[in-house]
Amino acid sequence: MERPPGEDSSPSAMDQPSAHSDPPDQPPAAHTKPDRGSGGQPAGPGAAGEALAVLTSFGRRLLVLVPVYLAGAVGLSLGFVLVGLALYLGWRRVREEKERSLRVARQLLDDEERLTAKTLYMSHQELPAWVSFPDVEKAEWLNKIVAQVWPFLGQYMEKLLAETVAPAVRGSNTHLQTFTFTRVELGEKPLRIIGVKVHPGQRKEQILLDLNISYVGDVQIDVEVKKYFCKAGVKGMQLHGVLRVILEPLIGDLPIVGAVSMFFIRRPTLDINWTGMTNLLDIPGLSSLSDTMIMDSIAAFLVLPNRLLVPLVPNLQDVAQLRSPLPRGIIRIHLLAAQGLSSKDKYVKGLIEGKSDPYALVRLGTQTFCSRVIDEELNPQWRETYEVMVHEVPGQEIEVEVFDKDPDKDDFLGRMKLDVGKVLQAAVLDDWFPLQGGQGQVHLRLEWLSLLPDAEKLEQVLQWNQGVSSRPEPPSAAILVVYLDRAQDLPVIPKMVTSEFYPLQLKKGNKEPNPMVQLSIQDVTQESKAVYSTNCPVWEVAFRFFLQDPRSQELDVQVKDDSRALTLGALTLPLSRLLTAPELTLDQWFQLSSSGPNSRLYMKLVMRILYLDSSEICFPTVPGTPGAGDLDSESPQVGSSVDAPPRPCHTTPDSHFGTENVLRIHVLEAQDLIAKDRFLGGLVKGKSDPYVKLKLAGRSFRSHVVREDLNPRWNEVFEVIVTSIPGQELEVEVFDKDLDKDDFLGRCKVSLTTVLNSGFLDEWLTLEDVPSGRLHLRLERLTPRPTAAELEEVLQVNSLIQTQKSAELAAALLSVYLERAEDLPLRKGTKPPNPYATLTVGDTSHKTKTISQTSAPVWDKSASFLIRKPHAESLELQVRGEGTGALGSLALPLSELLTADQLCLDHWFTLNNGQGQVLLRAQLGILVSQHSGVEAHSHSYSHSSSSLSEEPEVWGAPPPITSSAPELRQRLTHVDSPLEVPAGPLGQVKLTVWYFSEERKLVSIVHSCRALRQSGRDPPDTYVSLLLLPDKNRGTKRKTSQKKRTLSPEFNERFEWDLPLDEALRRKLDVSVKSNSSFMSRERELLGKVHLDLAEIDLSQGAAQWYDLMDDKDKGSS
Structure with a gap:
């Protein structure tokens, strides 16, 4: 809060340490912290006091030079000194700003009415709530009560911190066993209630x-780890916000109010003045980070939707509903x-005005949301x-x-x-809303969605959402609120746990767990806090949770120990x-x-x-955009006396288009690397932490x-798209981290021409x-087919x-040639x-180049993309x-390219707005590896054999398991042969199961299913569940x-x-093919099972x- 005009900006007489004025060259600190002798009294005005002041000033300046001397003594560069100086100056600026803010806020609270009377011309944002809003009343009687109770509250806080908090901190970590609170004072400035609204x-x-609270206190809390x-510690704090207090339920017995709920409607503002080691938190960057972390902790406890509930009567009904009530509704915000x-981008030092790169925060x-x-x-x-929940x-x-995105600091464009x-x-x-603090308007469509306990409305809502x-994100059809209350009889942690299901080895003896809960719906997971011992x-x-289609979704609950390594249920x-449940x-x-x-x-x-109740819909008049009326009054002039050349039907790319290959680089291992790590000043020789860097194309x-x-x-x-341009090299460097x-x-280099x-x-x-x-490398050329x-x-x-640590391998190469566009909108x-x-x-x-002032640009742009899942990916233009x-x-x-002739589409495409077309060529090439154990058996395409006389072993298999490429090709051909036994009555599932001994893992790949049974009117929504028997827990289940x-x-x-x-x-693999279609039943429809005894599989x-699918009664494998 700034000081009003005409108010003396100097501190009051109460804040001045002495009445005399200091010499002009005296440091400012002398005005606020007088020098004290050993006895704690100010230095006298005589010669001894003056000498002590001179020595103190000289000592301070000498202390500033100590870091400079130390930097030179250890051989640090001047940059370290400059960085330290910058951090110190930033820290001092933040500290002075905090002290000034605290001083001004205290003066305002000390004489609120006088300052308010002198600043009636100020804006409402700078006035107390009881002045700005007539329905907000002052509550001085309440402030008097708080002021009288404040010292006793301080005594309670001191007892709470010393007897409860400090022992808990000391017991949490062995390094904090000497943690103590050395000083706990709430100060003389109590919390004030600026206004009350009912x-x-x-x-x-x-x-x-609604209580408008303001706390500008001289609280001082010091801690020490001896x-x-x-x-x-903390010395001074500011907290401002609106605290909502709800008195409910009102009952017909004393104390009339059953419970009190408290929470902040919006995040309050917080400013803390640190002392001691926590002074470091006032360094720029750390200051905002620490305040944000503290505010996040407060928000998780006292900001909507979180609230503090204090029951006033025993055996209160619906405590869970009071602590976490249902939202009042959902608002669907369409940011249109x-x-x-306003234009914020400037060029050539502001001489040329650009535009803005706007984005919005909702x-x-x-x-x-951003x-x-x-x-x-x-x-x-x-x-x-x-979609937001309204509580x-x-x-x-x-x-x-609305902000303008910039590389350094985003510019503010306005708010509503x-x-x-x-x-x-x-x-x-549905309306245009003017932006305050800037210029322009923002177009929003806001829809209030009521919460109905009526399942019959679901089908109507799903049809509307389509x-x-x-x-x-797709629109939601429902919400789910889960009130997690408690658990009973969870298993205790066993005495010794060494199996693969409990990978952590625990201490001897039974131990009470520290349970926490993970709740998941599809890819959204939320966690509770842990309850210890x-x-x-x-x-x-x-x-x-928001739900898109509750008919097919399910709630997955995992009760785990705090380490998250042990599943308790x-x-x-x-x-x-x-x-189908009531309400x-x-x-x-x-x-x-x-x-x-007995765990439950x-x-x-x-x-x-x-x-969305359609009977309540109303559409306000939407103002027309500037220049919208000119669309009908003017139209571009068309026609020419010279006939335009005929429009081409296909693209004409250059001869190099579509000639790219893909180089697959296997970084396998290294040997005899030099040791770079040294310990104890080089006396002890360690090893290295190697990694590889590759550069190509x-x-x-x-x-x-x-x-x-x-x-x-x-x-x-690693995979990279390469061309046959001569002179290219793969550059490989090995480093120690x-x-x-x-x-x-x-380092080493490999000629790309040699590999191609x-x-x-x-x-x-x-x-x-x-x-x-x-270094051991394996390089392979993949040619698209x-x-x-x-x-x-x-x-x-x-x-x-x-491999586990690699990205998903590419299955195809997409080559795109964008030639031109026509009839773009003006x-x-x-x-x-x-x-x-x-x-x-x-x-x-x-991105193509920009063509100036034309609705028929010619780009001639070529681009290539690695495609991992051709059935699921798409090209966006x-x-x-x-x-x-x-x-x-x-x-x-x-997927449209997969059904096209030669996997290629080459013609005009109409843009989705109906205005404009683009001439585009998109061709797909399947990347077939000749040296990974697969060779195509297609009669429609002929490929010349490799120049190598021998093909290497299958890459990716464990070292003890060797198999030549022809053997694996023979197995694949045999499996997919059309002469194989036809599928059984329930269909078949295609599986690959093998043991990867190098990583000590059992691996299973679920490829596909075919000829499945259809029991209903529609085909099933199929998934495959795998369970490693005899255990039937979540640790062995895959889906x-x-x-x-x-x-x-x-x-x-x-x-x-x-x-x-x-x-x-010794295990058996249970494979179940299920359908998720039967939403009215708890159990998923079983389409068939396969029971594999791993001891009988190579x-x-x-x-x-x-594998043929069997009924649930038949446990034999196919």
């Missing part, structure tokens, strides 16, 4: 109070667009949708802030705020059970699986359908670090520029040779745009104009993804179990095989 409440049984001579934003309470950035656009179109009406606000009560009243609010355009924990916490609950609610005990015989979990699950790759090993094994695979600068361990000509290279390469060391018949085998072999109806295009597959993008935003887009699923409505699903998913070979041979072969 709301009637949603129900008659509750009263709502063992390490470490002191820290903005217009008329907030409601603790829920925050939109994508629209480059160089003052009228951006976002069209994004967010309190009135009080919560929707806030939208809207009370959620207006959305509740309107049900649907027509809702929503990104980045008990097998009957009480959590009393709520979790909230599990539960899988299909959400379809809730749809869509289950409030009961649930028996845990993979746990003790008490939860209350409440589902609510998100329903403008791309760089880096392997993982192998700790303390001079003969490391990496087994990593260190904390400061990595040490060089050698031979097709394969497997060699030990001697490392150069070092005394010893060599235009035939889809080989794709299944490529995916299968890729899953076999896939700017403001008359001006041609400056178009460019972006081609994207996954996280890889290529975005056409944009500089200064005009999006001109059109196109999404081309690569594939779900494939919608198909009798021949393709999975190609790999699963691993960590266990020794002898243990694997785990060294790793061959794919079709």
Whole structure:
């Protein structure tokens, strides 16, 4: 808070240490901290006092030079001194700003009425709430009560910290056994309540109070760890916010109020003045980080949706509902667009004005969403949708802030705020909202979704959501609130645990667990806090989930020890059970699986359908955008006296298009590397922590670090798109990872031309520029083939040779040639745009050049992409104009290329906005490896044999298990032969099972199913579940993804179990093919099972095989 005009800016007389004035050259510190002698009294005015002041000043200046001297003594550069000086200056600036803020805030609170009377002309944001809002009343009587109680509250806090908190801290860590609170004082400045506002409440049984609190205190809390001579503390604090107090339920007996709930509606503002070692937290960067961490802790405890509940009567009903009530509703926020934003980008030192790169932050309470950035656009179109839970009406606000994205600090473009009560009243609010603090407007569509306990509305909601355009997430149809109450009779930790299911070896003797709970729905996981040393924990916490389709989703509950290595119990609950429950609610005990015989979990699950009441919809008048009326009044002039040349039907790329290859680089191992690590000043010789860096064709790759090993094994695979341009080399360097600068361990180079000509290279390469060391590389050329018949085998072999630490291997190469576009939309109806295009597959993008002022640009852009899953990926094309935003887009699923002739599409494509077309060529090539154990058996494509006389062994198999490439090709051909036995009545599943001895893992790949049984009207939603018997716990269970409505699903998913070979041979693999279609039943429909005895399978072969599915009664393998 700034000081009003006319107010003396100097500190009051109370703050002055003495009345005399100091000499001009006296340091400012002399005004606030007078020099004291050994007796603690100020130095006298005589000669002794003056001499002591001079010595003190000289000592301070000498102390400043000590770090400079030490830096020179140890040989540090001048940069360290400058960095230290910068940190000190930043720290001092932050400290002075905090002290000034505390001093001004205290003066305001000391004489609030006088200062308010002198500043009536100030804005409402700078006035107390009781002045700004007439329905907010002063509560001086309450402040007097707080002031009188404050010293006794300080005594209680001192007793609490000394007798409860300090012993808990000392027992938490052996290094903190000497932790003590040396000083606990709440100070003389009590918390003040600036204003009070009373709301009637949603129900008659509750009263709502909003308290505007402000605490500018001289609190001082000091702590010390005597063992390490470490002191820290807090001296002064500011806290400002609106605290909501809810008195409910009102009862007909004393004390009339059953319970009190308290929480902050919005995050309060916090400012802490640190002392001692915690002074470091005032360094710029650390200051904001520490304050944010503290505020996050407060928010997790006292900011909506979290609240503090204090029951006032015993045996209060519905305590869980009071502690975590259902949300009042859901607001679906459609962030559509903005217009008329200010331009923040400047060029040539501000002489040339650019535009802005706007993005928006949407907030409601603790829920925050960030939109994508629209480059160089003052009228951006976002069209994004967010869903937020509303817990309190009135009080919560929707806030939208617009920023300009910059490399350093983002520029503020404006904000708008809207009370959620207006959305509740309107049900649907579609309007342009002006931005405050800037210029322009933002277009929002706000929909209030009511929470209904009616399952009959679900089908209607799902049909409505199918027509809702929503990104980045699909619209939700329901919410689920899980009240996690407690658990009983969880298993204690065993005396010794050494099996693969408990990988951590625990201390001897039975031990009470520290249970925590993980709740998951699809890819959303939430965790509870751990309750220590008990097998009957009480959590009393709520979790909230958005549901897209509760008919097919399920809640997965895992009870684990705090280390997360031990599973104490599990539960899988299909959400379809809730749809048939009364009021869509289950409030009961649930028996845990993979746990003790009496282990169970008490939860209350409440589902609510998100329903938009169409009878309440209203659409406010939307203002037209500037220049919109000109669209009909003007149109571009067309026609010419000269006939235009005919439009080409196909692209004409140059001769080099589509000639790329893919180089697959296997970084296997190294030997005899030099040792770089030294300890004890070089007296003790260690080893090295090696890793590999590769550079080729403008791309760089880096392997993982192998700790303390001079003969490391990496087994990593990298892939890069290469051309046949001569002179290229693969540059490989080996380094030792260190904390400061990595040490060089050698380099080697391989000619790319040599690899492309031979097709394969497997060699030990001697490392150069070092005394010893060599590196084992395997390089393989993959040439794209235009035939889809080989794709299944490529995916299968890729899953076999896939290593754990490598990215997923590419199965195809996509080559794209974007030649031109035509009929792009004009700017403001008359001006041609400056178009460019972006081609994207996954996280890889290529951008064309920008063509000035034309609606028919010619780009001639070529791009290539590595494709890992051709059936699931797509090519995204975005056409944009500089200064005009999006001109059109196109999404081309690569599955369309798989059915095209020669896997190629070459023609005009219409953009999705209906305006404009692009001439594009997209061709796919399957990457068939001749040296990984697969060779195509397609009659439609002929390929010349490799120049090598011998083919190497299968890469990816463990060293003791050897198999030549022809043998594996023979097995694959035999398995997929059309002469094999036809599928049984229930269908078949294709599996690969083998043991990877190098990593001591049992590996299974689920490839696909075929000829499955259809029991209903629609094909099943199929997935495969694998269970490693005899254990039936979550640790051995694996499950594939779900494939919608198909009798021949393709999975190609790999699963691993960590266990020794002898243990694997004693196990049985239970494979179940299930359908998720029957949503009205708790159990998933079983389509068939396969029961494999691993002792009867040759785990060294790793061959794919079709297995007949059996009924659940038949346990024999096929």
